[in-house]
Amino acid sequence: MANINLASEGGVVNSAPQSDSHEFDATKTRTQGQLVMRRFLRHRLAMVSLGVFVFLVLFAFLGPFIWTFDYEDVSSKSYQPMSGTHPLGTTQVGKDMLALLMRGTGYSLQIALIVAALATAIGVTFGALAGYLRGFVDTALMRLVDLLLIIPQIAVAAIVVKGFSGSWYVVALVLAAFAWMSIARITRGETLSLAQREFVEAARACGASTPRIIFKHLVPNMIGSITVNATLAIAAAVLTEAALSFLGLGVQPPDTSLGVIVLENYGQFMNRPWLFWGPFIVLVSLSLAVNFIGDGLRDAFDPRQTKVRA
Amino acid sequence: MIRYIIRRLLISIPILLIGSFACYVLVATAGNPLAEMRFRPGVTEADIKAAEVSLGLDKPVFIRYWNWLTDFLSGDWGQSIALGQAKTAVFPAVTDALWTTGRLVIGAELLALTLGVSVGVLAAVRQYSIFDYLATSTAFLMFSMPIFCVAVIVKNYGIQFNNVLESMGLDRWLTTAGPRPGGFTGSFGEVIFKYTGTFLLPTVALMLISFAAYSRFERASMLEILHSDFVRTARAKGISQSRVIFKHAFRNALIPVSTLFSLNFGAVLSGAIITETVFGWAGMGTLLVNSVRQFDPPMLMGWLAVTATLIVLFNLIADVVYGILDPRIRLG
Numbered sequence: 256m257a258n259i260n261l262a263s264e265g266g267v268v269n270s271a272p273q274s275d276s277h278e279f280d281a282t283k284t285r286t287q288g289q290l291v292m293r294r295f296l297r298h299r300l301a302m303v304s305l306g307v308f309v310f311l312v313l314f315a316f317l318g319p320f321i322w323t324f325d326y327e328d329v330s331s332k333s334y335q336p337m338s339g340t341h342p343l344g345t346t347q348v349g350k351d352m353l354a355l356l357m358r359g360t361g362y363s364l365q366i367a368l369i370v371a372a373l374a375t376a377i378g379v380t381f382g383a384l385a386g387y388l389r390g391f392v393d394t395a396l397m398r399l400v401d402l403l404l405i406i407p408q409i410a411v412a413a414i415v416v417k418g419f420s421g422s423w424y425v426v427a428l429v430l431a432a433f434a435w436m437s438i439a440r441i442t443r444g445e446t447l448s449l450a451q452r453e454f455v456e457a458a459r460a461c462g463a464s465t466p467r468i469i470f471k472h473l474v475p476n477m478i479g480s481i482t483v484n485a486t487l488a489i490a491a492a493v494l495t496e497a498a499l500s501f502l503g504l505g506v507q508p509p510d511t512s513l514g515v516i517v518l519e520n521y522g523q524f525m526n527r528p529w530l531f532w533g534p535f536i537v538l539v540s541l542s543l544a545v546n547f548i549g550d551g552l553r554d555a556f557d558p559r560q561t562k563v564r565a
Numbered sequence: 566m567i568r569y570i571i572r573r574l575l576i577s578i579p580i581l582l583i584g585s586f587a588c589y590v591l592v593a594t595a596g597n598p599l600a601e602m603r604f605r606p607g608v609t610e611a612d613i614k615a616a617e618v619s620l621g622l623d624k625p626v627f628i629r630y631w632n633w634l635t636d637f638l639s640g641d642w643g644q645s646i647a648l649g650q651a652k653t654a655v656f657p658a659v660t661d662a663l664w665t666t667g668r669l670v671i672g673a674e675l676l677a678l679t680l681g682v683s684v685g686v687l688a689a690v691r692q693y694s695i696f697d698y699l700a701t702s703t704a705f706l707m708f709s710m711p712i713f714c715v716a717v718i719v720k721n722y723g724i725q726f727n728n729v730l731e732s733m734g735l736d737r738w739l740t741t742a743g744p745r746p747g748g749f750t751g752s753f754g755e756v757i758f759k760y761t762g763t764f765l766l767p768t769v770a771l772m773l774i775s776f777a778a779y780s781r782f783e784r785a786s787m788l789e790i791l792h793s794d795f796v797r798t799a800r801a802k803g804i805s806q807s808r809v810i811f812k813h814a815f816r817n818a819l820i821p822v823s824t825l826f827s828l829n830f831g832a833v834l835s836g837a838i839i840t841e842t843v844f845g846w847a848g849m850g851t852l853l854v855n856s857v858r859q860f861d862p863p864m865l866m867g868w869l870a871v872t873a874t875l876i877v878l879f880n881l882i883a884d885v886v887y888g889i890l891d892p893r894i895r896l897g
Binding site: 401402405406407409411414415417418419497503524525531538546 | 580581583584587588591592594595596705706708709710711712713714717718721724725831834835838839842853854857858860865868869872873876877880
C-alpha cells in the first residue's frame with residue numbers, strides 16, 4: 256500500500272515505506288538516508304577525519320575557555336622554547352602559541368564554514384534556476400559565471416580587504432562571492448537531466464510553483480553532490496583564506512587566523528621550528544580532514560558503491 | 566574551426582568589457598589614491614585638488630573608465646601613481662612581471678603535467694597496488710596542502726642543502742631570493758649551474774601542487790577508459806597489453822587532462838603569486854601585492870586586464886584543444 260504514493264512526493268529520495276509496513280516485510284527496510292548514513296559511518300577514514308574535525312572545532316571554540324593564556328596576552332617573554340607553561344612556546348611579542356592557534360583555528364573555521372554555506376546556497380539556487388528555467392535565465396546566469404571566472408579571486412579579495420576592511424566577515428563574503436560557480440555548474444548540469452523526469456512533470460501538472468519544484472523535488476535528489484561539493488568548498492576556503500592572510504591581504508593583525516600565524520612565524524623555521532610546524536599541522540589536518548569527510552560522503556552517496564557495506 | 570574561434574573571441578569581448586568595468590568600479594571605490602598625500606607636510610588643499618584634476622579623479626566613474634579603456638586599447642597603459650614609484654610606466658612593469666612569472670610557471674606546469682600524467686596512468690593500470698596507494702595518498706596529501714607552507718618548507722630545506730654544500734667546500738647552488746638581474750653569464754657549465762639553482766626550488770614548490778591535481782585527474786579518467794567497452798573489445802581482439810594501454814586507453818584519457826591543463830591557469834596564477842612572494846621573485850605576484858599595499862589604481866587595472874585576457878585565451882585554447890583531440894566534439 257505504502258509504495259503507491261511514491262512518485263507524488265519527493266520522488267526518488269523519499270522511497271521509505273511508512274512505519275506500518277514493517278509487519279509485511281521480512282527484512283527491515285531502510286530509507287535512502289539511512290543507507291547513506293550507514294555507509295558513511297562505516298567509512299573508516301571519514302570517521303577518523305570527522306573525529307579530527309570535531310576535535311579541532313572543540314579546540315578552537317572551547318579551548319580558549321580552558322587554556323590559561325589569552326591570544327592577546329603579551330605578558331610572557333619573547334620566543335620562549337616549548338615548555339610546560341607554553342607547550343608550543345611563545346612568539347616574538349610574547350604571545351602564547353597555543354592560545355594563538357586556538358583563536359586562529361576558530362577564525363579559519365568560521366570563515367570557511369560561512370564561505371561554504373553561502374557558496375552552496377547561491378550556487379544551488381542559481382544552478383537550479385538556470386537548469387530548470389533554461390532560456391534567457393540560463394544564459395544570463397552562465398555568462399555571470401564566465402565573468403566571475405575570468406577575474407582572479409585573489410586580486411579582488413586583496414583589493415576589497417585593502418579598501419574596506421580586513422574583518423573576518425568581509426574576507427568570508429569576498430571568498431564566497433568567488434566560490435559558488437563550480438557548485439552552480441554542477442547543480443545546473445544535474446537539474447538539466449532531472450527536470451526531464453516524470454516526477455517533475457507530475458509536480459508541474461499538479462500546479463507546483465517553480466520554487467517548490469526546485470527546493471522540494473529537484474534539490475532533494477541532488478543532495479548527494481551538493482553535500483560533497485559543500486564539504487570540498489570548506490576545504491578550499493580554509494586554504495584560500497590562509498593564502499590570502501599569508502600574503503598580508505586577508506585577516507588583518509591584531510586579529511589572527513592560521514595564515515596570519517604562519518606569516519608572522521615562518522621566519523623562525525630554522526631556529527624555532529615548532530612555531531612553524533604547529534600552525535602547519537593544524538592547517539593541514541583541518542583541510543585533510545574536511546577533504547576526507549567529503550570523500551567519505553561521496554562514497555556514501557554513490558549507489559554503485561560496493562567497497563563499504565551498507 | 567576558424568569560425569568557431571572567431572565567434573568565441575567575439576563573445577569574449579563583451580565579457581572582458583563588463584569584467585574590466587566591474588574591476589574599474591571596484592578599484593575606484595576601494596580607496597583614494599591621494600589619501601596619503603594629505604599626511605605629507607606642506608601639502609595644501611589646493612595641491613590635492615590640482616592632483617585630483619590632473620589624474621581626472623574629479624570626473625564621474627563612467628568617463629574615467631572610458632578614458633582608461635581608450636588609452637588602454639591604444640597602448641597607453643598609464644603610469645604608476647604610488648608614492649616613490651617615480652611614475653613607472655604600467656606597460657613595461659606588467660610585461661616584465663609577466664615574463665618573470667611565465668618563465669617560472671611554464672616549466673613547473675610542464676613538469677607537473679608530465680609527472681602527473683605518468684603517475685596517474687601507472688596508478689590506474691596497477692590499480693590497488695602499493696604504487697597506486699602511495700601515489701593516491703601523496704596526491705591527496707599535496708592536494709590538501711597550503712601552497713605557501715610547501716614553499717616555505719622547500720625554501721628552508723634548500724637553504725640547509727646550501728649550507729651542507731658550503732660545509733663541503735662547494736659553492737652555494739640553490740637561490741632563494743629571486744633570479745639575479747642581468748641574466749646568467751659565464752661558461753656553459755656555470756650558466757646551467759646558476760640557471761638550475763635559481764629555478765629549482767620555486768619550480769618544485771609550484772609543481773608539487775599542480776602535480777597532485779593532474780595525477781588524481783589522470784588516474785580517474787584512465788580508470789574510466791580502461792573499463793570502457795572499446796578497451797574490452799581491443800583486449801578481446803588479442804591486442805597486446807601495452808598497445809591497448811598506449812594506443813587505445815592513454816590517448817583518450819589525455820583529453821580531460823588537457824582541458825584541465827588549460828583551465829587550471831587561474832589556480833596556477835594564484836599559486837605563482839604565493840610562491841613568488843616566498844622566493845622573492847619580482848613577478849606578477851609581487852606586482853599585485855605591492856600595488857594593493859600602496860594602492861596604485863593604474864597598475865592594478867593593468868594587472869587585472871592582462872590576467873583576465875590571458876584567462877579568456879586559455880579557456881578558448883582549452884575548448885579548441887578539446888575539439889582537436891576528441892573528434893566526437895564538433896566545434897562550430
